[in-house]
Amino acid sequence: MTLKELYDDIEKLVDKEVELEGWIRSQRKQKDFGFIDFSDGTCFKHIQIVYDNKISNFEEINNFHFGSAIKVVGKLIKSEGSGQAYEVKATSLEVLASCDDDYPVQPKRHTREFLREIAHLRPRTNLFQAVFRVRSVAAFAIHSYFQENGYLYVNTPLLTTADCEGSDQMFKVTTLDMDNIPTEDGKCDFSKDLFGKKTYITGSGQLHGEAFSMAFNRIYTFGPTFRTENSNTKTHANEFWMIEPEIAFCDLNKLMDIEEEATKYIVKYVLDKCPDEIEFLTNFVDNGLKEKLEKLVSSEFKRITHKDAVTLLKEAKVKWEFEPEYGEDIAKEHEKYITEYYNCPVFVYNWPKDIKAWYMKLDDKKETALAVDLEVPGIGELIGGSERETDINILRERCKELGVDTEPVEWFMDLRRFGGCTHSGFGIGFERLIMYLTGIDNIRDVIPFPRTPRSCEF
Amino acid sequence: MTLKELYDDIEKLVDKEVELEGWIRSQRKQKDFGFIDFSDGTCFKHIQIVYDNKISNFEEINNFHFGSAIKVVGKLIKSEGSGQAYEVKATSLEVLASCDDDYPVQPKRHTREFLREIAHLRPRTNLFQAVFRVRSVAAFAIHSYFQENGYLYVNTPLLTTADCEGSDQMFKVTTLDMDNIPTEDGKCDFSKDLFGKKTYITGSGQLHGEAFSMAFNRIYTFGPTFRTENSNTKTHANEFWMIEPEIAFCDLNKLMDIEEEATKYIVKYVLDKCPDEIEFLTNFVDNGLKEKLEKLVSSEFKRITHKDAVTLLKEAKVKWEFEPEYGEDIAKEHEKYITEYYNCPVFVYNWPKDIKAWYMKLDDKKETALAVDLEVPGIGELIGGSERETDINILRERCKELGVDTEPVEWFMDLRRFGGCTHSGFGIGFERLIMYLTGIDNIRDVIPFPRTPRSCEF
Numbered sequence: 041m042t043l044k045e046l047y048d049d050i051e052k053l054v055d056k057e058v059e060l061e062g063w064i065r066s067q068r069k070q071k072d073f074g075f076i077d078f079s080d081g082t083c084f085k086h087i088q089i090v091y092d093n094k095i096s097n098f099e100e101i102n103n104f105h106f107g108s109a110i111k112v113v114g115k116l117i118k119s120e121g122s123g124q125a126y127e128v129k130a131t132s133l134e135v136l137a138s139c140d141d142d143y144p145v146q147p148k149r150h151t152r153e154f155l156r157e158i159a160h161l162r163p164r165t166n167l168f169q170a171v172f173r174v175r176s177v178a179a180f181a182i183h184s185y186f187q188e189n190g191y192l193y194v195n196t197p198l199l200t201t202a203d204c205e206g207s208d209q210m211f212k213v214t215t216l217d218m219d220n221i222p223t224e225d226g227k228c229d230f231s232k233d234l235f236g237k238k239t240y241i242t243g244s245g246q247l248h249g250e251a252f253s254m255a256f257n258r259i260y261t262f263g264p265t266f267r268t269e270n271s272n273t274k275t276h277a278n279e280f281w282m283i284e285p286e287i288a289f290c291d292l293n294k295l296m297d298i299e300e301e302a303t304k305y306i307v308k309y310v311l312d313k314c315p316d317e318i319e320f321l322t323n324f325v326d327n328g329l330k331e332k333l334e335k336l337v338s339s340e341f342k343r344i345t346h347k348d349a350v351t352l353l354k355e356a357k358v359k360w361e362f363e364p365e366y367g368e369d370i371a372k373e374h375e376k377y378i379t380e381y382y383n384c385p386v387f388v389y390n391w392p393k394d395i396k397a398w399y400m401k402l403d404d405k406k407e408t409a410l411a412v413d414l415e416v417p418g419i420g421e422l423i424g425g426s427e428r429e430t431d432i433n434i435l436r437e438r439c440k441e442l443g444v445d446t447e448p449v450e451w452f453m454d455l456r457r458f459g460g461c462t463h464s465g466f467g468i469g470f471e472r473l474i475m476y477l478t479g480i481d482n483i484r485d486v487i488p489f490p491r492t493p494r495s496c497e498f
Numbered sequence: 499m500t501l502k503e504l505y506d507d508i509e510k511l512v513d514k515e516v517e518l519e520g521w522i523r524s525q526r527k528q529k530d531f532g533f534i535d536f537s538d539g540t541c542f543k544h545i546q547i548v549y550d551n552k553i554s555n556f557e558e559i560n561n562f563h564f565g566s567a568i569k570v571v572g573k574l575i576k577s578e579g580s581g582q583a584y585e586v587k588a589t590s591l592e593v594l595a596s597c598d599d600d601y602p603v604q605p606k607r608h609t610r611e612f613l614r615e616i617a618h619l620r621p622r623t624n625l626f627q628a629v630f631r632v633r634s635v636a637a638f639a640i641h642s643y644f645q646e647n648g649y650l651y652v653n654t655p656l657l658t659t660a661d662c663e664g665s666d667q668m669f670k671v672t673t674l675d676m677d678n679i680p681t682e683d684g685k686c687d688f689s690k691d692l693f694g695k696k697t698y699i700t701g702s703g704q705l706h707g708e709a710f711s712m713a714f715n716r717i718y719t720f721g722p723t724f725r726t727e728n729s730n731t732k733t734h735a736n737e738f739w740m741i742e743p744e745i746a747f748c749d750l751n752k753l754m755d756i757e758e759e760a761t762k763y764i765v766k767y768v769l770d771k772c773p774d775e776i777e778f779l780t781n782f783v784d785n786g787l788k789e790k791l792e793k794l795v796s797s798e799f800k801r802i803t804h805k806d807a808v809t810l811l812k813e814a815k816v817k818w819e820f821e822p823e824y825g826e827d828i829a830k831e832h833e834k835y836i837t838e839y840y841n842c843p844v845f846v847y848n849w850p851k852d853i854k855a856w857y858m859k860l861d862d863k864k865e866t867a868l869a870v871d872l873e874v875p876g877i878g879e880l881i882g883g884s885e886r887e888t889d890i891n892i893l894r895e896r897c898k899e900l901g902v903d904t905e906p907v908e909w910f911m912d913l914r915r916f917g918g919c920t921h922s923g924f925g926i927g928f929e930r931l932i933m934y935l936t937g938i939d940n941i942r943d944v945i946p947f948p949r950t951p952r953s954c955e956f
Contacts, residue, residue, distance in 0.1 A: 042715065044648055061747040062715070063917050081714040081746070082648050109747075109919035136747070137888065137919040145916075160706075160909040161916065163713035172714070176651040183641050190502055190540050193634040197947045198722055199737050201954045211671045211692075213699065215726045218670055218686040221679055228676040234669075234726055234736065235954035241671065241699070248618075248947055248956070255621035256539040256630070257500065257520070264656055264721060268673045268692055278692065279657050288539075289519040289567075289594070430595065451618040451956050458603075458619065459521050461567035461595040489655045489706055496659045496693035498706070498909055 044082035050126060053116045058128060060112045061136065066147035069102045078112065084169055084316035088127040089114065095133060106147055107139030152485055159489050159498050167324070170317040171486055174310055175474050181309035182262060182283055185302050191285060192256040195263065196245030201237045202448035210240040211266050241266045245284050246465060247452050250428065253286035253463055254455050260285040270493050274482045277471065279491040286465035292410045292427045295464040296387050299414055299423050300341045308337045310477055326479025332418065333477065339384040346391045349378055367392045375420040385416045398438045400426040419476045425466025432456040502540035504574070508584060511574050516586060518570045519594065524605035527560045536570065542627055542774035546585040547572065553591060564605055565597030610943055617947050617956050625782070628775040629944055632768055633932050639767035640720060640741055643760050649743060650714040653721065654703030659695045660906035668698040669724050699724045703742050704923060705910050708886060711744035711921055712913050718743040728951050732940045735929065737949040744923035750868045750885045753922040754845050757872055757881050758799045766795045768935055784937025790876060791935070797842040804849045807836055825850045833878040843874045856896045858884040877934045883924025890914040
């Protein structure tokens with residue numbers, strides 16, 4: 041049985057024989073007995089194995105190396121010692137796969153920098169057992185929320201020949217021989233490439249998502265995304281995951297309702313399903329974590345316009361590094377101030393159009409974009425969304441203003457001509473959500489095998 | 499309310515006022531009244547809207563163009579006519595977004611070839627409403643099965659600098675200027691690329707998945723995958739989705755148990771959640787579909803060795819295009835014969851090692867690989883899996899034999915040295931599963947925006 045199955049049914053199993061397969065995390069050896077800290081990865085909890093010299097291979101057992109895979113048969117008992125409530129008194133212990141002496145995951149605390157260098161082994165530590173289980177559970181929470189609420193999951197393509205997002209942010213993809221690029225008039229001859237055109241990996245599934253929301257009403261994407269940003273910060277990675285819902289017959293107000301409901305659902309789901317992980321992360325990573333998450337679930341999110349937010353910032357008695365301005369984006373320090381001022385997640389909506397994307401709907405005076413950012417305490421922007429421009433003429437005008445070539449996305453323009461009703465959507469950076477849920481402050485530590493500039497190891 | 503909410507609660511809503519937003523699929527106009535075939539994409543069912551000249555804007559309504567988005571207020575009534583059990587007698591009808599005259603989705607049956615040319619609009623047709631809802635529900639069934647059974651969902655990286663899968667099958671990814679490749683000694687200077695090395699998009703998350711299964715016991719991946727195959731067939735696409743579970747302390751027999759259980763769970767889930775879609779697909783795409791799926795759920799899968807399968811084929815009174823041989827792969831015609839012979843899904847296991855991958859475990863005599871393919875009636879191979887080689891020496895020998903460079907995957911070798919117990923895993927091609935679930939015979943029709951050689955449109 042797995043350790044999870046054992047703990048799920050533990051009261052009934054006391055004094056019964058159990059059989060477990062998993063790994064030795066550490067071992068204390070005495071002359072006539074010993075203890076093994078055992079876990080099998082199916083739940084956050086470990087269990088202590090007690091053995092003594094009545095077992096025939098006692099000598100061998102005392103020579104086990106931590107990290108080895110073992111099979112344990114024994115009786116589950118209520119522990120007499122303090123510290124753990126249950127333990128297994130082994131009647132048989134067998135090594136299934138040994139562990140070499142140079143095993144780098146010692147039974148002690150390692151630095152996160154060191155653990156990044158052994159990304160293939162770090163999932164075995166308590167910290168990463170907690171982080172990656174939260175990641176998995178949060179992913180399922182997201183699917184559950186959207187499926188329960190009638191959304192269609194759509195797998196939008198990653199390969200694209202349209203560069204309207206800004207091709208400098210996108211990886212190029214090719215089957216050509218990079219050592220021997222075929223040329224035509226001195227330039228790369230993409231007609232010889234697999235798709236016959238210059239091809240990219242996209243940074244967003246939104247445009248395709250809109251096509252599906254005009255057919256299925258409400259949809260969501262959830263998949264990997266790529267940016268070429270040559271930026272080595274704690275919050276940037278070149279490969280990350282995004283969730284992009286899109287909803288028909290939905291305006292900006294309803295969009296905020298949905299974002300609030302979805303965020304609370306996901307956080308509550310993780311709190312319910314990962315109590316051990318959240319407790320560990322609260323104790324060892326971020327003391328305020330559990331309280332912060334519980335508060336989010338029960339609070340009502342504040343909603344203010346960008347204009348009111350800037351007024352609030354201007355009136356604040358704070359010496360800013362970046363002076364807040366009505367026509368401009370708000371900086372990290374501003375986000376921090378706003379969420380601390382209201383002491384809850386805050387929607388900032390109706391943004392200056394010049395700093396927002398071409399597909400966002402403008403207000404009637406064409407001054408602001410009907411966009412909304414959700415700012416949460418401790419992390420800043422968690423979700424970005426907007427109502428979409430449905431007027432094809434305004435859309436074409438905006439593209440012209442912003443230098444967006446519409447030719448490769450004429451199909452997207454079509455959506456406006458054929459029953460293209462009011463609709464809205466948003467994007468959640470999945471890693472940012474996991475950082476919020478775990479208190480981890482470096483994106484490299486919430487991605488199984490992170491990809492950052494000059495670092496594509498493993 | 500949505501049409502799904504209406505149908506979920508329809509008995510209670512009869513004779514009540516309802517308000518719906520959705521699209522006109524078609525319209526029949528008479529002098530004093532008219533009918534609208536209405537759907538909103540939230541469920542497969544449509545509903546009929548009846549209106550008459552008592553509505554103030556009757557003239558306007560009679561000029562609506564199909565494809566327009568409308569808002570309907572009216573009373574839900576049991577229909578007197580035959581054909582539909584319920585209809586809405588409109589008291590108010592309003593166009594929310596009109597539809598241009600050149601709308602290509604006519605209220606008639608279009609060819610699938612034509613619909614591929616309007617991939618942004620085809621999700622609005624009944625066929626693609628059915629196919630893409632089955633796809634979404636099947637995706638959630640997969641997540642549900644693995645999460646309910648204690649598997650960790652892990653997002654393995656797509657970007658990789660290891661080419662051990664065979665780099666000729668992998669797309670290269672770059673941030674370099676393709677028109678102006680920097681060179682060193684006449685070759686592309688990848689040190690100037692974002693990662694400082696030649697980089698690919700991977701075709702599998704298995705190796706990384708194994709690292710996580712050695713920490714979490716059982717894991718699964720579910721994400722997009724890429725192959726450069728220049729092959730224009732009904733079953734090949736350059737971008738598709740895969741599910742790759744990996745299970746510790748699991749041998750080949752247990753693997754077959756899991757594959758069988760998972761397959762039945764997913765098929766049953768879709769049958770339960772998509773009765774309207776499966777009925778439509780059975781009526782219009784594949785007459786045997788529903789029966790085939792129900793039979794799979796209740797049948798016991800047959801298990802035979804590759805050797806016995808070849809013997810069976812050799813003894814068959816069939817004139818083969820490709821003569822079956824003990825040391826060779828089995829062809830499409832053979833797969834068909836085997837599944838028809840047993841009239842149920844068939845596991846073929848213990849394959850000649852020379853036609854299987856380097857990481858698969860060999861039997862004690864080193865003759866066969868402990869690999870298994872699941873063959874299903876009508877589609878052939880649905881799942882491929884194997885026990886993994888845990889002996890590092892045999893693994894290195896196999897790599898040498900097959901010309902696999904182990905240097906970039908020394909971390910993978912490490913897994914064998916540090917408690918690397920018996921483990922097994924499998925891969926499901928998601929699109930192949932959707933083809934099986936829908937009866938659709940062309941992969942282009944189960945992918946929202948398919949990518950195939952020389953075709954990367956939309």
